[in-house]
Amino acid sequence: DAKTTQPPSMDCAEGRAANLPCNHSTISGNEYVYWYRQIHSQGPQYIIHGLKNNETNEMASLIITEDRKSSTLILPHATLRDTAVYYCIVRAANQAGTALIFGKGTTLSVSS
Amino acid sequence: GAVVSQHPSRVICKSGTSVKIECRSLDFQATTMFWYRQFPKQSLMLMATSNEGSKATYEQGVEKDKFLINHASLTLSTLTVTSAHPEDSSFYICSAFQSGGAEETQYFGPGTRLLVL
Numbered sequence: 580d581a582k583t584t585q586p587p588s589m590d591c592a593e594g595r596a597a598n599l600p601c602n603h604s605t606i607s608g609n610e611y612v613y614w615y616r617q618i619h620s621q622g623p624q625y626i627i628h629g630l631k632n633n634e635t636n637e638m639a640s641l642i643i644t645e646d647r648k649s650s651t652l653i654l655p656h657a658t659l660r661d662t663a664v665y666y667c668i669v670r671a672a673n674q675a676g677t678a679l680i681f682g683k684g685t686t687l688s689v690s691s
Numbered sequence: 692g693a694v695v696s697q698h699p700s701r702v703i704c705k706s707g708t709s710v711k712i713e714c715r716s717l718d719f720q721a722t723t724m725f726w727y728r729q730f731p732k733q734s735l736m737l738m739a740t741s742n743e744g745s746k747a748t749y750e751q752g753v754e755k756d757k758f759l760i761n762h763a764s765l766t767l768s769t770l771t772v773t774s775a776h777p778e779d780s781s782f783y784i785c786s787a788f789q790s791g792g793a794e795e796t797q798y799f800g801p802g803t804r805l806l807v808l
Contacts, residue, residue, distance in 0.1 A: 615799075622695075622784045622799035623735070666734075672795075676742075678725040678786070679797050681735040 582606070583667045585685045591661075593691045597654040601667030604648040610671050612643060613679065614652045616663040616687075623666065623681075626652065657689045693719050693789040697800035704775055705808055712770045712803045714785030720765035721787035725797075726758075729782040741768040775807040 584602040591597040603612065613628040627634055627641045629650075634641045640653040654661055666684040670677075694717040704710050714724055722743045727735040739760055740748040747760035759771040768787075772779055786799040 613796075617735075620782070620802070620804070622697075622786075622802045625796055625798060628796065676723050676740070678727075678737050678740060680737065681727075683734050 582669050582680075583682055585665070585667055585682065587683065588686045588688070591654075591657045591687060591689050593659060593689055594656055597657040597661065597687055597689070599652040599654075599665050599667075599685050599687065600649065601652070602649045603667070603669050606647050606669050607671065610669045612641065612647075612650050613668045613670055614639070614641065615666045615668065615679075615681075616661075617666070617684075618660075618663045626665075657687075659689050659691065661687065662689045663687060693717075693787075693796070693798045695785065695787055695798045695800040697783075697785055697803050699803060700801060701804040701806075703806045703808065706776055707774055709771055709773045710775055710805060712772075712783055712785075712805075714768045714770070714787070714800055716766045716787045716789075716798075719787075719789045721768075721789070722765060724762060724768040724785055724787045726760065726768075726770050727784045727786070729784060729802075735784060738770075772805065775805070777807045780805055780807045 611628050614626040615623040617623045629641045643650045664684040664686050668679050696715045698713045724741040726738045729735045738753045741760045741762040743762045749755045762768040782802050784802045786797050788795045788797050
């Protein structure tokens with residue numbers, strides 16, 4: 580069963596912010612929200628993760644709602660190279676022996 | 692972030708031959724590595740979990756005798772596709788966890804494109 584729900588596709592103009600939503604209404608208290616992206620014909624790339632506080636790094640920002648039932652990945656200034664499939668995954672902590680399970684993700688298309 | 696490499700990046704082989712794919716964690720030790728397969732326009736599907744020094748755990752529907760996994764060291768896992776057939780043509784991706792307290796992050800290799808003729 581899918582633990583997250585994402586729109587299948589989104590478009591974004593180059594230079595604008597890309598806001599990718601993810602619903603995880605059944606998330607447990609010890610589960611983190613991870614975001615990865617996969618550019619065509621490459622392995623997935625780690626972007627960011629968080630538990631309940633908003634997080635920011637050099638790639639993106641992660642906004643998690645107070646009830647933790649949804650989150651948004653923000654690419655502040657999208658470029659053509661950000662065109663990829665973005666995956667939102669929830670996973671419990673201390674589970675090094677278990678793999679990430681991928682859903683269908685959101686295909687983000689950035690155009691000039 | 693941590694680096695995971697795969698070799699080869701792409702391989703073409705004849706039907707009936709065997710192909711070995713290597714996965715290495717370059718700057719960290721990984722007691723557990725994972726192998727995924729991805730068909731065109733589909734998401735990644737977990738094939739097996741590779742544990743250093745023990746037998747791999749395979750997902751339902753994945754033939755363990757066809758996809759041989761060896762995790763002989765903390766930085767190397769290999770996947771051998773035995774007696775490959777055209778339907779085994781796919782994108783094979785490995786990954787490994789880098790532990791950092793409670794927040795383990797999984798890093799992925801660049802993938803290996805296998806084409807069986």
